[in-house]
Amino acid sequence: MSDPGTLAKTYEPAEVEQKWYSSWERRGLFHARVNPDKPAYTIVIPPPNVTGVLHMGHILNNTLQDVFIRYKRMTGFEACWVPGTDHAGIATQNVVERALGKEGKTRHDLGREKFVERVWEWKKQYGDVIIKQLRTLGSSCDWEREKFTMDETLSNAVREVFVSLYEEGLIYRGKYIVNWCPKDHTAISDDEVTYAEQQGKLWYIRYPIHGTHDSLTVATTRPETMLGDTAIAVNPKDERYAPLLGKFAELPLTDRVIPILADDFVDAAFGTGAVKVTPAHDPNDYWIGQRHNLEQITIFDISARTTDAVPPPYRNLDRYEARKRVVADLEARGFLEKVEPYTNTIGKCYRCDTVIEPFLSDQWFVKMKPLAAPALRVVEDGTIRFFPDRWTKVYVNWMTNIRDWCISRQLWWGHRIPVWYCEASENKTPECARPIVSRTAPQQCPHCGGSALRQDEDVLDTWFSSWLWPFSVHDWPLDSKTGKSADLKYFYPTDLLVTAPDIIFFWVARMIMAGLHFGPRFTGSGELKANIPFDDVYFTSLVRDDKGRKMSKSLGNSPEPLQLIEEYGADAVRFTILFLAPLGQDILYSKEKNEIGRNFANKIWNAGRFLLMNRAELGDATGPGEFNTDHCDLADRWVLSRLHSTILEVEQALEVYEINKVSKALYGFIWHDFCDWYVEMAKSRFYGDEPAEVKRSVMTRALDVFDSALRLLHPLMPFVTEELWQTMRQRGEGTSIMRAQQTRADKSLIDPSVEQEMDFFQRAIEGVRQIRSEMEIAPSREISLVIRTSPAHPEEMFRRYEGYLRRLARVSGLSFIAAGANPRHAASAVVDGEDFFVPLEGLIDLDVERSRIQREIERLSGLLNAVKTKLGNPSFTNRAPRDVVEKEREKQASFERNLEKLTNNLRQLS
């Protein structure tokens, strides 16, 4: 028999957590390798932005992933959790630009190459903040496999995919609306536009209907853009305009006619319900134009001055000058119906504050329809399952109406588009106008042989690298240098994706498309099932504050995760958020709720300490293996049954990702069943007069059950469970609870009749305890108990529990009555129709108690009357705030309940 370890009096998470995390990492326990003897279980992390710091969403998301990974690792799988970060184009570029701004510089001062170098430096210095924070949380990621979306191998994957899709005709160049700064002469991304409300106007312009004397009026905030109109659109359900559909309108100030058409996008309630459509200068109009094949007329140049595409009187004007001229002429010629004040939102350049101009420019697109078709099928037919299922509908709806994906971004930080243009001045052939799309930088133009080549200035959308994540992390496309084809074959497809639902389209849908499209190249299978990137997707809940508000910096209602971990311990933070997170529902969160987790950790710690101390004395017969049933009584059979019922519940809940059920089941079993009942009942045997052999046997069983419970809880609370598991029994060198196997549910040990009998017994004890507390019987006083027996609960049964009754309810004398009158001066509890009496004579001074109760009844009656009077007064109930009235009502109910109890107690004493 080995010496047991020791445990500190109170659990100090910080020290324990640090010790075990570095030990696990040092020993390579997080690492997974190709293992033909085990099935693989893989999760790829949703790569957090390299600029990121841990927030509550990460806490939830990564705790969930860690629970599944740790559980699978303990149930016979080679579990691999691949971590990494996303280069997050715009976010990262912004951080570095802000730093430059403090030096009074812009990225243009540095130039592209120097600026990108600067971003890499920043990444080296600060880019692993979030990765360190994930370690603090206890995440058992396979850090040897950590990836960054701009690593060389992942960049190879990006280029391979771009070029392949281009060669397949699935990538093309087209015009797309971007945010353009007419001062800086650059496109800026959506995140770089600052929006503000502005008092503007709404101009109502009359367009004559061609070939009739009628006209139709449209409302617009930008009258000058009418020069670029190519249609008028109305809502198809708007009956006012139904007769005009298919007709044409004459565009005022020009000699053009434009079609009148129907489009769902048009809001019949805005303005007149008819809108002008300017596809080249409005993002919404752009999409209407795409849907109806409308011409795009660019009326502004890069400085937002009018072009030659407009009639001569309006050419070469600044956009505001053009507006003045257009409005004046519309009015002079009777086309202006009215002008109204109107508040609208305008976007400005974040750098120079110039109003941005929606502008058509050359961009790269992925054709989505051919990629979406199989990706739609695998979700509809259940090959990929969504939890909760309601996201399936959202997904199907989006995939059915999918638009092409604009993948070029006007940034410097990211994967530069692998496209070059020939700039040869001599020997230029007509083909030279075609872009050169290549996996490696070309040395010369394939058409004319010229060496003057210019690479496309743009980079790819960040999602263009992360949509390849489930296979690019294994270094696809594999070359002779890495050759990790065995890894890719073994770990792909992954099993589970845990993600926030807000990126279902940006990321989840696109990963499915990429997996199905490129998978056959490395799985060697044409089956959809073999190529999907994951089997199941778990969409996490939203973490809100306890008033149901979204967590935000400005409200200051989001706790700082690292502080929480410092204050409560990582285990407590992990357990609490799981405990609060029902699948598919919002989490109402507050810092204080972490006491749930902290108290739980302390409870388990104390149970461990108690067992350990007694183990030293009684010994631990770790002979025949788990759960020998020697010297089993009701409590033993019950705790084994409850343990296995709990394991079964955990196994079943994990299958369908009901992690909240898992945490509740474990909490109930460990806290209530094991600590509050089983350990208390075991005490009466440890301290009783049973033979040493029996005591040892009971101790062993308690340790066995505790051991199983720790393993079961380990995925949720990895640190405290490891510390206890290591200390409770001598473990071999290099072992860890992380790599121990879970106890699997053994249905033969689940006995509903035992659980039922124990339940009756527990309620009886609780009834007696209730009497003790109501009658204010001192905890040290022993009581006698009179039980009225019945055929269902005979005397012999209670005799068996006598030791427990003595210990748990401090009962010294047990007697039984069959039927007839109740004992005198006794308080009673009723459980399942059986009476339990506690005679009070001699226990409390009946006279003193009677007058005490009498006084208390008088006091409460006075208070009750006052509340009743208040609530009977309509001027109070009508005028006071609702919660104040509600409080008074609660008081009344509480006074009435207490009075009833006191009256009942008084009756028992008379």
Ligand SMILES: [Zn+2]
């Ligand atoms: Zn600007």
Ligand SMILES: [Zn+2]
């Ligand atoms: Zn050329």
